[in-house]
Amino acid sequence: MTPDDHPQSAALDDAEAAYLERRAESLTELGADPDERAVEAALRPRSLDEVIGQHRVREQLSLVLEAARSRERTPDHVLLSGPPGLGKTTLAMIIAAEMSRPLRLTSGPAITHAGDLAAILSGLNEGDVLFVDEIHRMSRPAEEMLYLAMEDFRVDVIIGKGPGATAIPLEIPPFTLVGATTRAGLLPGPLRDRFGFTAHLEFYEPAELDEIVRRSAGLLGVPADPEGTAEIASRSRGTPRIANRLLRRVRDYAQVRSDGVVTRDIAHRALDLFEVDHSGLDRLDRAVLDVLCRRFGGGPVGVSTLAVAVGEERETVEEVAEPFLVRVGMLARTPRGRVATPGAWTHLGLSAPAGAPFAVDETLFEAD
Numbered sequence: 001m002t003p004d005d006h007p008q009s010a011a012l013d014d015a016e017a018a019y020l021e022r023r024a025e026s027l028t029e030l031g032a033d034p035d036e037r038a039v040e041a042a043l044r045p046r047s048l049d050e051v052i053g054q055h056r057v058r059e060q061l062s063l064v065l066e067a068a069r070s071r072e073r074t075p076d077h078v079l080l081s082g083p084p085g086l087g088k089t090t091l092a093m094i095i096a097a098e099m100s101r102p103l104r105l106t107s108g109p110a111i112t113h114a115g116d117l118a119a120i121l122s123g124l125n126e127g128d129v130l131f132v133d134e135i136h137r138m139s140r141p142a143e144e145m146l147y148l149a150m151e152d153f154r155v156d157v158i159i160g161k162g163p164g165a166t167a168i169p170l171e172i173p174p175f176t177l178v179g180a181t182t183r184a185g186l187l188p189g190p191l192r193d194r195f196g197f198t199a200h201l202e203f204y205e206p207a208e209l210d211e212i213v214r215r216s217a218g219l220l221g222v223p224a225d226p227e228g229t230a231e232i233a234s235r236s237r238g239t240p241r242i243a244n245r246l247l248r249r250v251r252d253y254a255q256v257r258s259d260g261v262v263t264r265d266i267a268h269r270a271l272d273l274f275e276v277d278h279s280g281l282d283r284l285d286r287a288v289l290d291v292l293c294r295r296f297g298g299g300p301v302g303v304s305t306l307a308v309a310v311g312e313e314r315e316t317v318e319e320v321a322e323p324f325l326v327r328v329g330m331l332a333r334t335p336r337g338r339v340a341t342p343g344a345w346t347h348l349g350l351s352a353p354a355g356a357p358f359a360v361d362e363t364l365f366e367a368d
């Protein structure tokens with residue numbers, strides 16, 4: 001099925017195009033190339049049935065939506081958390097499509113004043129789905145306004161300042177808020193508690209990524225053999241967005257340097273060229289491990305220091321590189337800072353010095 005076959009396609013495409021336009025600048029992986037963005041949009045699953053992996057979340061969400069449909073009520077508010085590129089925006093779009101309702105999209109950093117939020121909320125119609133990306137970055141006053149809106153479908157708009165200020169209550173039609181965050185831990189308890197359904201998206205297994213790459217290759221009309229897609233999947237850091245991006249780069253390589261077919265050898269050569277290694281680590285991942293091992297003897301070292309040492313924003317190291325390195329067992333978080341595991345030393349082809357943290361006291365490490 002092509003994206004255009006889907007009944008909600010037109011409505012989604014408008015919302016999606018406008019939203020992606022606004023956040024293009026911040027999507028470092030996607031760049032501002034309109035063609036790349038169009039391809040990314042075309043590859044998005046349009047219904048829960050098309051979503052690959054995340055079986056539990058899919059099943060839970062399907063139940064929540066079906067129950068709401070049968071009661072003819074708007075579904076409970078939904079919080080989606082997990083590292084970038086795992087499908088939070090895609091799921092928000094699907095929630096709206098499955099409820100046959102329009103999706104309104106905004107993001108936490110765009111809501112700097114409570115008034116910004118009041119304007120968005122007052123423009124909603126009954127049953128609309130409001131997607132707030134990076135919800136943990138909303139301003140405090142807006143957050144407090146959102147509590148009331150989520151619970152009572154009402155906000156108090158404050159007119160004036162100081163002792164003369166008056167609160168004017170404003171009714172809002174019932175709506176569903178879908179919040180997305182890479183940092184669920186940063187959400188204040190009262191906000192988290194107001195979501196009726198919370199789902200944490202996990203990194204994908206290689207077999208699931210392989211299915212995603214095969215589906216995307218099919219949609220893009222890229223001829224690929226099974227070993228070729230498996231090679232791309234195994235180097236995609238457990239992340240569908242990266243899998244799709246690597247597929248596009250391997251396709252480029254296959255077209256320019258070969259006969260256009262994605263084989264294992266072509267994928268191998270292309271990904272080496274783009275500095276994605278066999279475990280899927282990219283330049284930033286390797287830089288983090290390199291600095292940690294070579295400069296700080298394996299740690300422990302604070303994440304801010306690590307970020308400065310690799311020349312990246314703290315958020316990027318914390319939200320992009322770190323979760324993957326923890327997941328593949330190369331980095332651990334401890335109360336005293338980040339430390340390299342034996343796997344990190346092996347990956348870099350180095351041997352851990354006698355005083356490296358893991359050799360000293362394993363009880364230092366937190367369970368997660």
Ligand SMILES: Nc1ncnc2c1ncn2[C@@H]1O[C@H](COP(=O)(O)OP(=O)(O)OP(=O)(O)O)[C@@H](O)[C@H]1O
Pocket residue numbers: 040041043044045050051052053054083084085086087088089090091180212240241244
């Ligand atoms: N389960 C899935 N099955 C197939 N493709 C997927 C799946 N999840 C995500 N994708 C693909 O990965 C791309 C990235 O997904 P999406 O933009 O929803 O991620 P995200 O979690 O919202 O990331 P960010 O927080 O960085 O915006 C989508 O274009 C889609 O094609």
